[in-house]
Structure formats: C-alpha cells, structure tokens
Amino acid sequence: xxxxxxxxxxxxxxxxxxxxxxxxxxxxxxxxxxxxxxxxxxxxxxxxxxxxxxxxxxxxxxxxxxxxxxxxxxxxxxxxxxxxxxxxxxxxxxxxxxxxxxxxxxxxxxxxxxxxxxxxxxxxxxxxxxxxxxxxxxxxxxxxxxxxxxxxxxxxxxxxxxxxxxxxxxxxxxxxxxxxxxxxxxxxxxxxxxxxxxxxxxxxxxxxxxxxxxxxxxxxxxxxxxxxxxxxxxxxxxxxxxxxxxxxxxxxxxxxxxxxxxxxxxxxxxxxxxxxxxxxxxxxxxxxxxxxxxxxxxxxxxxxxxxxxx
Amino acid sequence: xxxxxxxxxxxxxxxxxxxxxxxxxxxxxxxxxxxxxxxxxxxxxxxxxxxxxxxxxxxxxxxxxxxxxxxxxxxxxxxxxxxxxxxxxxxxxxxxxxxxxxxxxxxxxxxxxxxxxxxxxxxxxxxxxxxxxxxxxxxxxxxxxxxxxxxxxxxxxxxxxxxxxxxxxxxxxxxxxxxxxxxxxxxxxxxxxxxxxxxxxxxxxxxxxxxxxxxxxxxxxxxxxxxxxxxxxxxxxxxxxxxxxxxxxxxxxxxxx
Numbered sequence: 001x002x003x004x005x006x007x008x009x010x011x012x013x014x015x016x017x018x019x020x021x022x023x024x025x026x027x028x029x030x031x032x033x034x035x036x037x038x039x040x041x042x043x044x045x046x047x048x049x050x051x052x053x054x055x056x057x058x059x060x061x062x063x064x065x066x067x068x069x070x071x072x073x074x075x076x077x078x079x080x081x082x083x084x085x086x087x088x089x090x091x092x093x094x095x096x097x098x099x100x101x102x103x104x105x106x107x108x109x110x111x112x113x114x115x116x117x118x119x120x121x122x123x124x125x126x127x128x129x130x131x132x133x134x135x136x137x138x139x140x141x142x143x144x145x146x147x148x149x150x151x152x153x154x155x156x157x158x159x160x161x162x163x164x165x166x167x168x169x170x171x172x173x174x175x176x177x178x179x180x181x182x183x184x185x186x187x188x189x190x191x192x193x194x195x196x197x198x199x200x201x202x203x204x205x206x207x208x209x210x211x212x213x214x215x216x217x218x219x220x221x222x223x224x225x226x227x228x229x230x231x232x233x234x235x236x237x238x239x240x241x242x243x244x245x246x247x248x249x250x251x252x253x254x255x256x257x258x259x260x261x262x263x264x265x266x267x268x269x270x271x272x273x274x275x276x277x278x279x280x281x282x283x284x285x286x287x288x289x290x291x292x293x294x295x296x297x298x299x300x301x302x303x304x305x306x307x308x309x310x
Numbered sequence: 311x312x313x314x315x316x317x318x319x320x321x322x323x324x325x326x327x328x329x330x331x332x333x334x335x336x337x338x339x340x341x342x343x344x345x346x347x348x349x350x351x352x353x354x355x356x357x358x359x360x361x362x363x364x365x366x367x368x369x370x371x372x373x374x375x376x377x378x379x380x381x382x383x384x385x386x387x388x389x390x391x392x393x394x395x396x397x398x399x400x401x402x403x404x405x406x407x408x409x410x411x412x413x414x415x416x417x418x419x420x421x422x423x424x425x426x427x428x429x430x431x432x433x434x435x436x437x438x439x440x441x442x443x444x445x446x447x448x449x450x451x452x453x454x455x456x457x458x459x460x461x462x463x464x465x466x467x468x469x470x471x472x473x474x475x476x477x478x479x480x481x482x483x484x485x486x487x488x489x490x491x492x493x494x495x496x497x498x499x500x501x502x503x504x505x506x507x508x509x510x511x512x513x514x515x516x517x518x519x520x521x522x523x524x525x526x527x528x529x530x531x532x533x534x535x536x537x538x539x540x541x542x543x544x545x546x547x548x549x550x551x552x553x554x555x556x557x558x559x560x561x562x563x564x565x566x567x
Contacts, residue, residue, distance in 0.1 A: 013567065048567070051408045052407055052408055052566075053404055053407055053408065053566060053567070054566060054567050055562050055566050055567070072410070073311050073410040073412075074410070076408065076409065076410040077311075077410045079408070081408050083404065085401065086401075087400070087401035087402055087404045087405070088400070088402050088405065089396075089397070089400055089402045090400060096326075097405075100322055100326055100405070101405055101409075103318055103319060103321070103322025104319050104322060104323075104405060104406055104409035104411050105315070105319070105409050105410060105411075106311050106312070106314070106315020106316065106318045106319050106410075106411075107315075107318065108318055148405070152409075
C-alpha cells in the first residue's frame with residue numbers, strides 16, 4: 001500500500017495565484033522521499049494540503065489508503081508534520097508543548113508524558129523540558145518540532161526544510177536520526193534546499209516547478225541522466241596552459257587547478273592516463289558541484305526565461 | 311477519533327486555557343477585581359448614597375448584578391479573543407489544525423476556557439460586593455442560566471473577533487468601541503424606566519440590556535424587561551454565534567489559506 005497518493009492536486013489562492021496545476025505523485029510505504037523545487041514552486045502548498053493547513057482547490061489526497069476528504073480523522077492521524085517556520089507557543093514549556101500535542105490526538109496524559117520523555121531524550125532535549133521554548137537555540141527548536149511531530153507516532157513524517165539554519169554537526173546528527181526512524185518503518189517525505197541532503201538520504205525524488213511535477217523517479221535513475229560531470233583536479237606541479245584531450249573539455253582555473261567535464265561515455269581512468277602522458281600529475285579530485293544540484297538546475301532552468309519575461 | 315479521544319482533546323485545550331489565564335492572573339483576574347471594587351466604592355457608596363432607591367432597592371444593591379454581569383461579559387470575551395488570536399499570531403493554531411480533532415472540539419475548548427474565566431471573575435466580583443452590600447438570590451436557576459449563556463455567548467463573540475483579527479489592534483477595537491458602550495448603556499447603572507420613550511425604545515435593541523436585567527431578576531427579583539423574552543434573546547444570540555463560529559471554522563476562514 002502507498003503511504004501517500006496525490007492525484008491531480010490543484011490550488012489557486014484567493015489572489016489568483018495558481019500554486020499547483022495538477023500535481024500527481026505517490027510515495028511508497030517505508031520510502032525516504034525528496035520533494036524538491038525552487039522557492040515558490042509549490043512544495044509548501046503541497047505539504048500544507050497534505051497536513052490540512054491549506055484548502056485544496058481540486059484533486060485527491062490519500063494517506064495510507066484513507067482519503068483526506070472522506071476519512072479525514074484517520075488520514076490525519078497517520079501524518080506528522082515538521083513545518084518550515086517555528087509554529088509553537090514561544091511562552092510554553094518544552095514538555096507542555098509535546099504533552100498538549102499528544103492530547104490533541106486523544107492520547108491520555110500518562111501515555112503522553114511517557115512518549116514526550118522518550119522523544120525529548122532521543123532528540124537531546126530532555127534537559128530543557130522545563131524551559132520556555134523561546135529560550136531554545138534555533139537547532140533545538142527544530143528538534144522540538146520533530147519530537148512534536150512524532151509524539152503521536154505517525155506512519156508518515158513530512159519535514160519541510162528541517163535543517164534550514166542548522167549547523168553542520170547538528171545537521172549530520174539529524175540525518176542519522178531520520179535515517180534511523182526511516183529504517184524502523186516510517187515513511188519520510190523531505191523538502192530541502194541542501195541537495196546533498198536529498199542525495200544522501202532519499203531513495204526517490206520528485207521535482208516540482210511552477211506548480212507542476214517535472215521529474216518523479218528514483219534517485220539512481222535520476223543521477224544516471226547526468227550526461228556530463230564536472231571534476232576539479234588539484235595538480236602536483238604548476239602548468240601554464242590547459243592540456244588537450246579529444247572529446248573532453250578542460251579549463252585551467254589557476255596554475256595548479258583544472259576543471260574537467262567528463263561525459264558519461266568516457267572513462268575517468270582514461271582521462272588520468274592521458275593527463276599523465278602530458279606530464280600532468282593529479283594529487284586530488286572532487287566534484288565541482290553536487291551531482292543532484294547540476295541536474296536540478298538543468299531541470300528547472302528551462303522555466304527561467306519565461307519567468308524573466310513574466 | 312473516538313468519543314473518549316475527543317474528550318481528551320477537549321480537556322487538553324480547556325486545561326491549557328485555564329492554566330494560561332491563571333498563570334497571568336495579574337493581567338486577567340486582578341484588574342476586574344480592582345475595577346469593580348472602585349465601582350462599588352464610588353458609584354455604590356459615595357454617589358449611590360445620594361441617589362436613593364432604584365427599583366425598590368438601594369442603589370448599591372441595584373447596580374451589583376449589572377457590575378457582576380459586566381465582568382462576566384468582558385472577561386469571557388477578552389479571554390477567547392486574546393488567547394485565540396495569539397494562537398493564530400504565533401501559528402500554534404497549526405498544532406490543532408493538523409490533528410484529527412474536530413472543529414467542534416476546538417471551538418468548545420476555547421469557549422469553555424472563556425466561560426470558566428468569565429464565571430470565575432463573576433464569582434470574585436460577587437464575593438467583593440458582599441463587603442459593600444447584602445445580596446439574596448431570588449431565582450437561583452435563572453441566575454445560573456443567565457451567567458452560563460452570557461459567558462458562552464461572549465466567548466463565542468470573542469472567538470469570531472479573533473478569527474477576523476489580523477493585528478493586535480483588531481482585538482481591542484470591538485471591546486473598546488462596541489462592548490463597553492453597550493454595557494454602560496445596557497442598564498447596569500440605571501433602570502431604563504428613567505429614560506425618555508425614544509431612548510428607552512433604542513435601549514431595547516441592546517442585547518446586553520436583556521442579560522443585565524435577566525441576571526438582576528435572578529438576584530433581586532426585578533427586571534425592566536420580560537425575563538422569558540430576555541432568556542430567549544440570549545439563547546438565540548448564543549445559538550447564532552455558535553452556528554456562525556462553526557461555519558467559519560469549517561470554511562477555514564482566517565485560519566487556513
């Protein structure tokens with residue numbers, strides 16, 4: 001059974017802005033799914049509709065087989081949402097926020113306290129349980145929202161930019177936590193601006209742009225679409241001109257650094273052999289940009305000229 | 311959600327609301343106690359002693375029911391309008407909207423919170439009034455019914471105000487420019503029999519007049535209006551306010567985009 005099925009979802013705001021133009025995709029149970037798109041593409045509107053914060057104009061949303069219109073209560077129980085903006089009462093204590101959230105799902109106080117303790121401990125917030133939420137750091141506030149989204153133990157967890165503004169160390173620990181709960185069977189949908197995050201965590205991906213899905217596939221197939229990958233090579237000794245290799249575009253960035261565009265059809269080992277033949281020794285190598293980032297830009301950039309003339 | 315789960319959700323909102331106004335008691339419970347004590351001293355003792363009898367009672371006794379009702383009205387309204395608007399303003403309303411809790415439970419939770427504060431304030435003001443005059447309850451049932459319905463009606467009115475409010479100014483406009491004038495002109499301090507015909511007729515269009523007089527009937531046994539008609543009016547306004555609030559919630563007006 002699919003964790004989420006979205007069919008022909010449309011949303012036109014009162015201002016006339018058409019945010020979604022018939023979005024359809026599905027997410028399998030247990031999947032780790034990325035929903036990517038530039039700002040204003042329709043990601044947050046889609047998540048808003050799934051989490052009942054935005055009224056849809058048309059289409060259908062089904063969560064674990066329960067229609068969000070017809071079987072609203074059961075469908076909503078399956079979803080936990082971590083929004084982009086902090087949306088808790090800044091004057092409430094951390095523990096009270098979690099216990100109240102459990103209460104809204106009809107979970108009795110004793111059980112709510114037990115679950116709140118469990119998730120606050122897992123997210124490293126137990127020591128802060130009696131602090132007013134406004135006194136927490138940005139990273140702690142994000143973790144509080146994750147704990148709150150999990151306290152009713154949903155099957156589907158949706159995170160809208162969960163690591164925005166979070167330092168690298170904390171981001172890594174959040175990735176580990178999300179991977180762990182995904183392995184425990186929970187389905188996760190993630191939107192993010194850090195494409196490295198999507199590439200390393202998610203197995204499937206949908207890209208939304210101007211309110212329409214422009215790509216929906218598994219991560220491996222998507223990355224295979226990259227026809228050219230750009231590498232940055234650090235050289236052992238300085239050179240004055242870029243070496244020539246037929247069929248490979250090579251640029252000299254500075255006397256010790258080369259940028260090499262390697263087509264999917266070429267072998268990287270051949271490139272090294274040919275460089276070595278020209279007395280160019282490479283000491284290290286890295287991708288110029290994240291691979292997913294390159295694809296993402298290619299997929300959405302075709303819409304940019306229209307945007308400029310609009 | 312099962313009935314039991316809905317009940318847990320309702321109690322969660324109600325408990326949260328009660329804890330909120332108790333935590334900030336210097337802003338919620340103390341001001342009406344001080345204001346009403348000043349009314350008792352100035353209007354009841356100092357000026358009232360020169361006014362003489364009204365409706366067969368000394369002036370202090372006559373105004374006490376109206377002042378109790380005034381505190382119930384203002385506090386029921388104020389609790390819901392400020393609490394629900396701040397929930398909206400901080401976006402923590404989303405915590406409730408994503409949950410499977412029904413709109414009815416959300417409404418009842420906030421309204422019950424407003425009613426508890428309104429009634430609690432009414433009890434505090436009643437206790438304070440006993441330092442200044444004697445009160446005898448003539449019709450306990452009517453008194454209770456009027457307090458419950460009035461606090462419910464104004465909690466609903468506060469909820470509707472909060473739904474439409476977009477900034478903090480919007481939650482003070484109605485209490486300042488509508489509620490307070492209507493309360494003062496609702497027969498709290500005088501009998502409308504004292505007014506010329508035109509103003510008496512106009513006063514009959516003021517819904518607060520019916521609440522004040524129905525409550526005064528319950529406490530003192532006198533009223534400027536027919537009590538059954540007054541109770542019907544209050545019940546009618548309450549039902550209309552409830553239906554309108556549910557319609558707003560179901561449409562998502564002011565809370566969903």
